[in-house]
Amino acid sequence: MPVRAVAEPSIVLQPHTSVLHPMTVETYRVLQRVSRNAGWASTAYRNYLIGLFEGLLSSEGEAAGDRFGRLFCLPPEGSRGSLAQTFEWLEIELNNVVAKAKPNAYVARIFVAHLTTSYPCKG
Numbered sequence: 001m002p003v004r005a006v007a008e009p010s011i012v013l014q015p016h017t018s019v020l021h022p023m024t025v026e027t028y029r030v031l032q033r034v035s036r037n038a039g040w041a042s043t044a045y046r047n048y049l050i051g052l053f054e055g056l057l058s059s060e061g062e063a064a065g066d067r068f069g070r071l072f073c074l075p076p077e078g079s080r081g082s083l084a085q086t087f088e089w090l091e092i093e094l095n096n097v098v099a100k101a102k103p104n105a106y107v108a109r110i111f112v113a114h115l116t117t118s119y120p121c122k123g
Contacts, residue, residue, distance in 0.1 A: 023048065025110070026103035032095075052091050052108060056115070072115035075123070 007074045023031075028048075035045035060070050078089040096105065 022109075023107045024103065025098050025101045025105045025107055028098055028107045029103075049087070049091055049094075049110070052094075052111070053087050056090075056112070069072060070121050072119045075119055078119075 027032060031045050034041035036042075042068070060072065074086070074089075078093070079086060093114070094107070094111050097111055101110050103105075
């Protein structure tokens with residue numbers, strides 16, 4: 001019986017990196033308002049928050065051994081409990097910052113500035 005060689009497509013798994021595109025305060029506010037109606041906007045809003053918060057927490061977690069290298073340290077009310085509670089605290093903080101911001105400001109930039117000045121790491 002002859003043996004037949006069959007070429008199988010090689011499967012190459014590429015790491016998936018999510019990249020948040022800069023979002024202005026005005027766009028964030030619109031997305032937030034529309035997200036209350038559920039549907040795709042609600043998912044987009046949640047995905048934006050998750051991406052932003054995961055990025056902030058993971059970048060700060062990598063510098064955990066060096067408190068002086070971190071941009072901010074979560075206060076006890078923000079870091080107590082589950083990850084969901086931490087995200088909820090971050091969302092409240094973010095919405096407070098966005099409420100006072102200029103429409104053309106970038107959300108991530110003003111939020112990091114807020115966290116850095118309001119919650120610096122104490123040596």
